[in-house]
Amino acid sequence: MAFYPQEQDQLREEIFAEVTRLADEKGGFFTFQELLNFELNGVRIPLVSQRGINNPQIFDATLSVVSAADGPYDDHVGPNGLLRYKFESGDPRAGSNRKLLVAMTTKTPIILFERPMTNVYVPFVGAYVIDADYDQEFVTIAVDRTMSKMFDVAESEIERRYVTAEVQRRVHQPVFRARVISAYQRKCAICRLAHVELLDAAHIISDKHDDGLAIVPNGLSLCKIHHAAYDRNLLGIDPNFVVHIDEELLIEIDGPMLQHGLKDMHLSTMNVPSQNNLKPDRDRLAQRFELFMA
Numbered sequence: 001m002a003f004y005p006q007e008q009d010q011l012r013e014e015i016f017a018e019v020t021r022l023a024d025e026k027g028g029f030f031t032f033q034e035l036l037n038f039e040l041n042g043v044r045i046p047l048v049s050q051r052g053i054n055n056p057q058i059f060d061a062t063l064s065v066v067s068a069a070d071g072p073y074d075d076h077v078g079p080n081g082l083l084r085y086k087f088e089s090g091d092p093r094a095g096s097n098r099k100l101l102v103a104m105t106t107k108t109p110i111i112l113f114e115r116p117m118t119n120v121y122v123p124f125v126g127a128y129v130i131d132a133d134y135d136q137e138f139v140t141i142a143v144d145r146t147m148s149k150m151f152d153v154a155e156s157e158i159e160r161r162y163v164t165a166e167v168q169r170r171v172h173q174p175v176f177r178a179r180v181i182s183a184y185q186r187k188c189a190i191c192r193l194a195h196v197e198l199l200d201a202a203h204i205i206s207d208k209h210d211d212g213l214a215i216v217p218n219g220l221s222l223c224k225i226h227h228a229a230y231d232r233n234l235l236g237i238d239p240n241f242v243v244h245i246d247e248e249l250l251i252e253i254d255g256p257m258l259q260h261g262l263k264d265m266h267l268s269t270m271n272v273p274s275q276n277n278l279k280p281d282r283d284r285l286a287q288r289f290e291l292f293m294a
C-alpha cells in the first residue's frame, strides 16, 4: 500500500537526507549490501533491487535507479550530455517503468546511483526524470534540479556545450573519486590513512590538460595533506612509485606533521592497486615527475 502523498514526500526527503549524510561518511559511495540493508528510523527500505529500477510499494513514484556501464541495460549519455536510461524490457508504460514515468510527470526527485565498477554505487540525490522517448525506449535523467532546468533552455550549441561541461563536473568528478578511492582500498597511497572523509582522488595529469582523463590510471588516492603537497610539487612520485620530498622541506625542522607526515615519506614506495589496469600509469607519472624536478 502506498502512503498518503504528504507522507511519501516527507519520507522521501528523510531518505535523501540520510543517504547524503551516509555517503559523506563513506567517502561518496556505497556497496550493494549497504544499499540493500538501508534503514531509516529502524525500518529497512532497500535502495536497490535486483532490477535497475527500485520501486518500493509505499511510493507511487520510483525511489531510485542504478545506471551501470556494464549493467543489464543499455544506459548511456545522450548528445546533450545528459544520461539516457533504458526502460526495462516490455511495455515502456507498464511494469517497473510505470512508476518511473510517474516520477517524471509529477516532477518527483529520485536517487540515481551510478555504478562505475563492481560494487561501487555513487549516489546523486535529487535527480529528475525529465523526458521520455517511447520509440527508442529511454528516459533522460538530470542529476539535479539545476541541470533539469538547463536542459529545457539548452537550445543553442554553446548552451549545449555548457550543459555537457556541467554534467562532466557534477557526474564525472564524484564517480572518478569513488573509482580511485575504492581501487586503493579506501586508503591514502602514501601514508595509508584510512579515513575516507580525509581522502581525495588526485589527478596525476591535471584535468585541465588533454591527457588528464578521469580514469583510475590517471588517479591517486591521497589524503588531503598529501594531495595538496603533490599539487604544489612539494612531493613528487617517480614512475617506479617512489615518493620524493622537496629538498628544501627535507632540511627544514618543524613539528610532527612535517617530520612524520612528509619528511619520513621520502624514498618510501607508494601502495598501488594490485590489479594491473588500476595501477597508476608510469608514463603519466614520469611526465608529472618532471614538473616536480624542475
Ligand SMILES: [Zn+2]
Pocket (backbone or CB within 6 Å): 188, 189, 190, 191, 192, 193, 222, 223, 224, 225, 226
Ligand atoms: Zn597521506
